[in-house]
Amino acid sequence: MSVTLKDVAQAARVSVSTASRALTGTGLTSERTQQRLMHIARELGYRPNPIARGLKTGQSRLVALLVHNLTNASFQVMAEVVQARLKALGYQMLLCIGGDDPQQESDTLTTLVDHRIDGLIVVPTGKNGAQLKTLAKDVPIVCLVRRDDATDLETVLADDPQGAYLGTRHLIELGHKRIGLIVGRQDTTSGRERLSGYVRALREAGIAKDDTLIHAGHFVPETGATCCRKLLDLPRPPSAIFVANHEATLGVLRVTAELNIAIPDNLSLLCYEDMPWFEWHRPAISIVDNGARDLANLAVDRLLHRMDAKGNGNDGVREYRVGARLIKRDSCRQIDAPIPARYGKRKSSPSKSSAPKSSAVKSAKV
Template sequence: MGVTLKDVAEAARVSVSTASRALGGGGLASERTQQRLLRIAGELGYRPNTIARGLKTGQSRLVGLLIHNLANASFQVMAEVVQARLKALGYQMLLCIAGDDPQQESDMLGTLADHRVDGLIVVPTGRNGARLAALEAGDIPVVCVVRRDDEAELETVLADDPQGAYAGTRYLIGLGHRRIGLIVGRQDTTSGRERLSGYIRALREADIAVDEALIHAGRYEPETGAVACRTLLDLATPPTALFVANHESALGVLRVTAERRLSIPDDLSLLCYEDTPWFEWHRPAISVVDNGARDLANLAVDRLLHRIEARNGHNAGNGHNAEGAREYRVGARLVKRDSCRSLAPQASEA
C-alpha cells in the first residue's frame, strides 16, 4: 500500500508540507485545502506511515508492557486494560512476557529500547534495576507495577498489599479462626514481603502468636501451593483457615482439598488473593482479597502517559521526573463470598 504523502500532495497539486499540515489537523492549513486534502487522501487510500513519522518526531507511539505470564488473572486483566487504554490514546502495546526471568527481562528491555518505545510499564523481577534506570535516563519513562524494584528509583504503582493482607487476615480472625495458614509468595519480592507483614500485623493485633509452621513462602505455582497445603493439613493441629496469597497457588490448594474430600468452608475456610472470574463461578464461590488489578493498570497508564505528555511538551525538561520517584497505592478490597465460615456457630445468633 505504497501511497505516500507525496502522492497525495501531487494529486492535490500542493507541496508535501502543505499536505502534511492539512492532514495533520491543528488548523495549520486553510479550511478549504484541509477539506480537499482530506478528501483526496481518502480517495487514494492514504495512511500515514507511523515509522517515518516516528523517525522525525522521535515518538514511536509504542508503549511496552512487560509481565511474567498470561496465566495469572491479574496480568490478564492488566494486559487487557493497558491495551484498551493505550489504544484509546493513540498508542499501541508491545507485550513482552518474561516469565519472571531476569535474563529474559533484560533482553526484552533491550529490544523495547531498540524500538524506541515512548514508555514502559513493567512488573520488575527486581534484578534489572540498572537497566531500568538506564532507560529512564535515556528519556524513556518507566512505571513499575505490582512490585517495586529496589535497585532503581522508579515511579511505582502498587497494590495496597499490607492493607489487603491485613484485612483478609482480620476477616478470618473475626470469624473466630485462630490457626490461619498462610501460603505466600517469594520473600525477595516486595509484594511477597508485604502480604506476609500484613498477615503478621493482624495476628499480633489480635494477640495471636505467630506460628512459623503455618507460614509457607514459595513461588506462585499450583504445585507449590499444593505441597504447602498438604504440609499444613498434615500438621498435628492443622489450621482451620487458609489464606492463599496468590491465584495460581490457589489452584493447587483447591486440588488438594478436593482430593482429601474436605468440604469448603465446612472443614476448612479458604481465602484467596487476586480475583479471577472463575472464583466467582466456582462452587463454593471463593472469597478473595481483590488486589485491584484493573485499578493498578489504569493508574499505571495514567502516570505513564502523564509523563510521556510532559516530556513531549517542554522537551528542554529539567531532567527526568521532577517529582522524584513517587509511589502510588491502589486499594485492595475484601470480597466475601462463600468459602469462609464462622467458627463460633451460635455466637451471633441467640
C-alpha cells in the same frame, strides 16, 4: 505499493511540506488548503507511515506492557484495560510476556527500546534494576504491582499490606486462631508486604505468630500443593488457610479436594486476587481483591502523564497505592458455628415450577 504523502501532495499540486502540515494540523496552513488536502488524502486512502514518521520524530506510537504471564487473571484484565485505553489514544499496545524470568525480561527490555517504544508499563522481576534505571532516561516507565527496589521508578502498587491485613482480620473475626499462610517470594514487594499485613493482623488480635504456619516462596501450583499438605500434616493444623500467592491457589484446591477436606466446613480458605471462576466454584471462593482494573487504569494515567510531560513528569510522588478490598463469598466459615447443610444457596422456594422435575434433575440434596 501504498499511497504516500508525496502522492497526496502531487494530487493536490502542492509541496510535500504543505501536505504534511495540512494533514498533521500544525495550523500553519490556510483553512482552505487544509480542507482540500484532508479530502484528497481521504480520497486516496492515504495513511501516514508510522515508521517514517517515527524515524524523524523518534516516536513509535507503541507502548509496551510487560507482564509475567497471561494465566494470571489479574494480568489478563490489566492487559485488556491497558489495550483499550491506549487504543483510544492512538497507541498500539505491545504486550510482552516475561515469565517472571530476569533473563527474558532483560532481553525483552532491550528489544523494546530498540523499537523506540514511547512508554512502558512493566511488572518487574526485580532483578534488572540497573537496566531499568538506564532505560528510564530514554523512555517513560511505570512499574506495576511490584516495586523494583534498585530503582526509583514511579510505581503503582496494590495495597498489599492492607489487603493481607483485611483478609487475615476477616479470618480472625470468624474465630480462627491458627491461620496458615502461603505467600510469595520474600524478595518481592508483594511477598513481603502481604506477610507483614498478616503479621500485623495477628499481632493486633494478640495471636502469637507461629512460623510453622507460614510458607513463603516462589510458587507454582505443585509447590502450592506441597505446602498445603505440609500445613495440614502439622500436629495442630490450621483451621483456615490464606493463600496469598496467586500461583499456589490451584495446588491448594487440589490437595483439599484429594484429602476430602470440606471447605468451608473443615477448613476455611481465603485467596488473594480474583479469578473469573472463583465465583462459580463450589463453594464460591472468598478473596482479597487487589483491584487489578484500578491498578491498570492508574498505571496508564501515570504513564500518559509522564509521556506528556516530556522528561519532567516528576511530580515528586514515587508510589501510588490502590486499595484492596475483601470479597466475602462462601469459602470461609465462622469457626464454632454449626456446620450448615451442604452446598447450594437455598432458594426461597425449594421446588418452584421453574425448577426442573425430570428424573435427570432430582433434588440434589445429599
